[in-house]
Amino acid sequence: xxxxxxxxxxxxxxxxRITDQKDHLTELDRVIGDSDHGSxxxxxxxxxxxxxEKTPPTDDLAQDFKTIAMAMLSKVGGASGPLYGTAxxxxxxxxxxxxxxxxxxxxxxxxxxxxxxxxxxDKTMLDxxxxxxxxxxxxxxxxxxxDKLVEATKPMTAKxxxxxxxxxxxxxxxxxxxxxxxxxxxxxxxxxx
Amino acid sequence: xxxxxLLVSHVPAxxxxxxxxxxxxxxxxxxxxxxxxxxxxxxxxxxHIQKAINDNPASELLVFYDLGSAKMNLDIxxxxxxxxxxxxxxxxxxxxxxxxxxxxxxxxxxxxxxxLKPLKVK
Numbered sequence: 001x002x003x004x005x006x007x008x009x010x011x012x013x014x015x016x017r018i019t020d021q022k023d024h025l026t027e028l029d030r031v032i033g034d035s036d037h038g039s040x041x042x043x044x045x046x047x048x049x050x051x052x053e054k055t056p057p058t059d060d061l062a063q064d065f066k067t068i069a070m071a072m073l074s075k076v077g078g079a080s081g082p083l084y085g086t087a088x089x090x091x092x093x094x095x096x097x098x099x100x101x102x103x104x105x106x107x108x109x110x111x112x113x114x115x116x117x118x119x120x121x122d123k124t125m126l127d128x129x130x131x132x133x134x135x136x137x138x139x140x141x142x143x144x145x146x147d148k149l150v151e152a153t154k155p156m157t158a159k160x161x162x163x164x165x166x167x168x169x170x171x172x173x174x175x176x177x178x179x180x181x182x183x184x185x186x187x188x189x190x191x192x193x
Numbered sequence: 194x195x196x197x198x199l200l201v202s203h204v205p206a207x208x209x210x211x212x213x214x215x216x217x218x219x220x221x222x223x224x225x226x227x228x229x230x231x232x233x234x235x236x237x238x239x240x241h242i243q244k245a246i247n248d249n250p251a252s253e254l255l256v257f258y259d260l261g262s263a264k265m266n267l268d269i270x271x272x273x274x275x276x277x278x279x280x281x282x283x284x285x286x287x288x289x290x291x292x293x294x295x296x297x298x299x300x301x302x303x304x305x306x307x308x309l310k311p312l313k314v315k
Contacts (some may be wrong), residue, residue, distance in 0.1 A: 028216055072238045077232075079261060081238055086269070162260070
């Protein structure tokens with residue numbers, strides 16, 4: 001079960017990881033997108049930090065997730081804003097009755113699929129979220145497993161998002177949204193350790 | 194007027210340029226725009242779109258957008274707004290232009306939607 005201490009550490013780790021990986025995320029996005037994923041995600045994590053300074057997280061995890069969602073929705077100027085925003089909103093809804101991390105990630109994955117009208121294999125962040133939920137439930141989510149999911153987007157052809165305009169040219173490159181989702185999940189594993 | 198137009202683009206100049214174009218044929222139709230992010234960068238965000246929805250005096254909006262993330266932010270804005278919104282997955286310039294000209298001529302919504310149908314591109 002997720003608690004407020006882990007959630008707080010998780011978000012701090014996420015902020016640090018995004019800040020570290022900003023240039024890498026932008027480089028991934030330069031190749032098959034519009035070169036803004038690093039700076040968009042940095043704006044997002046800074047907005048989460050600012051929101052939690054104003055309204056510190058409490059035992060009410062549903063409210064905490066809502067705070068995170070609104071920060072991402074308001075401040076991230078890219079597809080990642082509505083997608084991460086939706087993911088955290090879905091977690092907020094579920095957290096009222098269920099704070100099992102696998103269930104939360106599963107709810108987020110379903111929300112992302114609906115919002116982005118994406119299916120598994122479309123070379124999007126969903127290709128990390130959805131299988132990660134299964135791995136968490138089997139207690140098999142590790143840094144290596146996350147890296148494998150992110151890498152697995154490389155041979156895929158993009159069907160959704162900006163990279164879809166490149167068609168076959170998107171093959172051979174990691175999806176930037178999958179990479180930032182990998183950072184989010186690793187941030188959680190670090191928070192639990 | 195009960196019906197207005199909302200234009201959402203990743204770039205401020207695209208939204209304002211299209212507004213200039215369609216004002217030519219629809220000077221009485223309320224048109225608001227959300228071009229770029231709230232802080233003027235390329236992209237779309239919920240805050241900016243919500244402001245453009247609220248600033249529009251119309252209670253029912255015909256909405257046109259350029260690329261994918263605009264649509265996702267619009268979907269979220271639609272879920273939380275009191276206004277009735279119709280988001281069209283049509284060619285941005287042609288769709289907004291046709292709808293504005295028809296609104297100006299007081300054409301009913303079902304007729305406007307019939308005209309927009311062949312312009313669907315996304």
